Every structure is written in structure tokens, then in C-alpha cells.
Amino acid sequence: MKIDPRLVELREGENLKLEPRYASTNNICHKILYSEPRLWIHKKTLPKLIQAQQTAKTQNLQLWIWDAYRPPEVQKQLWNACPDPRYVANPQTGGSLHARGVALDLTLARNKKLLDCGSDFDHMGNAAHWDAYDAGLISAAQQENRLLLRSLMQDAGFETIATEWWHWQLPSPKNSPWEILPSPYQP
Numbered sequence: 001m002k003i004d005p006r007l008v009e010l011r012e013g014e015n016l017k018l019e020p021r022y023a024s025t026n027n028i029c030h031k032i033l034y035s036e037p038r039l040w041i042h043k044k045t046l047p048k049l050i051q052a053q054q055t056a057k058t059q060n061l062q063l064w065i066w067d068a069y070r071p072p073e074v075q076k077q078l079w080n081a082c083p084d085p086r087y088v089a090n091p092q093t094g095g096s097l098h099a100r101g102v103a104l105d106l107t108l109a110r111n112k113k114l115l116d117c118g119s120d121f122d123h124m125g126n127a128a129h130w131d132a133y134d135a136g137l138i139s140a141a142q143q144e145n146r147l148l149l150r151s152l153m154q155d156a157g158f159e160t161i162a163t164e165w166w167h168w169q170l171p172s173p174k175n176s177p178w179e180i181l182p183s184p185y186q187p
């Protein structure tokens, strides 16, 4: 199959662990949404991810990636499972930066053990928000882990969104918004 040349496949490494949750049933749809346990990102995302990975390494941390490029068809299934624009981008109104390869869902691990950030991936509720600590929903230790992730990802040039601590994306260029890319997954 021909894969769009703007997409590069992520490979596991010493400080990069892949756990594609949508290639398992451990996700909000409780079904396998990706035909294979592989992840891709836009090649322009890669240098920033490598920068974050290198910083993580100096702190004896691993980046633990749950999702990256996401096909528009899968975005529709997620929207059907959770039609709430705070957590899932509406496929009818432009869709997700994941479909453009410039968004990543990830957390941190130390010695292959996930740091406790106070909620699971795709927890659709207030505990996933960046103000969860101020709202009394997560502990100081959990907040510290989130801030560790934030400093690492922001220093590498990523931005987050208010409602999902695990979501990181590239800023959108003003004049040429990122384009939706065709799926590299086997049908």
C-alpha cells in the first residue's frame, strides 16, 4: 500500500514506548479501531517529538504514546461514542488535528511504569482537565507529573488543550492550515 510521504512511522526506542490504544479494545469504543498496532505522524512533528524524547532521556523518563495520526473514519466512530467537542473533535466541523498527523496523545513513564497523572487516556470528564488540581480532583503528586509532561512538551514546541492533559499538538500555521492526510492503515 502506498503511504502518504508526509507520514512517518513511529518506532519504539529506549525512551519511546508505543501503546496504540485504538488498535486494542482498551478504548472508549471498546473495539479495535486500527487494523494494525502501528502509529504514524506528520514528518514535521517528528523533530519536535525527538526533542521531547531527548529531554525525557536526560530525566530518566520515557514517552509513552497512546495515539498519533488518526484516520477520519476512526474520528467519526469516536465522535459517535462521545459526541462532546470538549473531548472529541467533530468530524463535521473540520475534524481533528490527529487526522493531520500533528497531534499526539501521550504520557510519561519511568522504568517502564506509567507516571500517575490522575486519569486514564480518554477519560471524558473534569479529572482530565488542566484545572483538575485547582478543582480538587487530582493529588499534588499527580499534578506534579502533569507539569513534568507539560514542561517537556512545551519546551519541544507542542501545545495542549484545556480538557485533555495527554493531548499535544503543533501550533497551526495561520496561512496554510494542516491538511487531512489519507490513512496509512491496511483496510
Ligand SMILES: [Zn+2]
Pocket (backbone or CB within 6 Å): 098, 103, 104, 105, 166, 167, 168
Ligand atoms: Zn489527542
